[in-house]
Amino acid sequence: MDSKTAKNFSGLTVLSLESRMALPMAKLVEKAGGKALSAPSMREVPLEDNSDAFRFFEELEAGAYDLFVLMTGVGLRTLLAALETKYPKERVLAAFEKTKVVVRGPKPLAVCKMQNIPVAVTVPEPNTWQEILAILREEALLAGKKIAVLEYGASNADFLEGLRAGGATVRPVKIYQWALPEDLGPLERGIEVILRGEVQVLLFTTATQVHHLLQVAGPRE
Structure with missing residues (x-):
């Protein structure tokens, strides 16, 4: 990060x-030169019913999918833990x-390496779904393919x-919400602090954060 980029919040x-x-x-x-405030807005909650994960595993084991897209490291760890309650880890x-x-980014890649899961495609930065689509098109891995997608909290x-x-x-x-x-x-x-006008920049990394902010804020005078 150069000196110009390092100060792009300029005290905000x-x-x-x-x-x-x-x-x-x-x-x-x-x-980056800003004054940081934090207001955590989400938590990851595993699904109580893992029956869909078990059905998916049976399909995966039967070779039903050409590709399995891992969107999240947390989701992969949660999926593995859920499956291992019913099946041997080796299986x-x-x-x-x-x-x-x-793999969408470094987090699911790290879990794959830890578990010795072979990775066929690593999505380039900035690791968004647009990059996934682009690389799958480039590698001719879309048309006619059966693709499973491990989602991350929200579809x-x-x-x-x-x-x-x-x-x-x-x-x-879906393995957690x-x-x-x-x-x-x-x-x-x-x-x-937002309502008092003391914040100049709101920083969101997912749409769910926006939804939760508005849900908690509700109608106010």
Whole structure:
């Protein structure tokens, strides 16, 4: 980061809605010349019913999918933990060899390396769903393919539709969902500083953060 980029917040107060990465995000804001405030807005909640994950595993093991797109490291760890409650770990990992694994970014890639899961495609930065579509088109891995997508909390309708528009059959796999934090205090205080006009920049990394902010804010005088 050069000196010009390092000061691009120029002393502005920046409120981040990040949760799990709240501290690293605050450090990045400060490094960029901003005053960092944090209002965690989400928590990851595993699904109580893993029956769909078990059905998906049976399909994966049977070789039903040409590609398995991993959108999140947390999701992959949660999926593996859920499957290992019913199947031996060796059997679970062997099923991943029946498909080509596509990783969206460094977090799912790190989990794959830790578990010795072979990776066929690594998506380039900035690791968004647009880059996934672009590289799959480039590698001719869309038309006529059966693609499973391990989602991250909330379904990305644009991404799934993009896969289908490219000629793929898509199977979403959901293993956890987003919920509000158990302690809403920091988020409520963040809303108050926004209403007082003390924040110049709101920093969101996912649409769910926006939804949760508006949900907690509600109608106010």
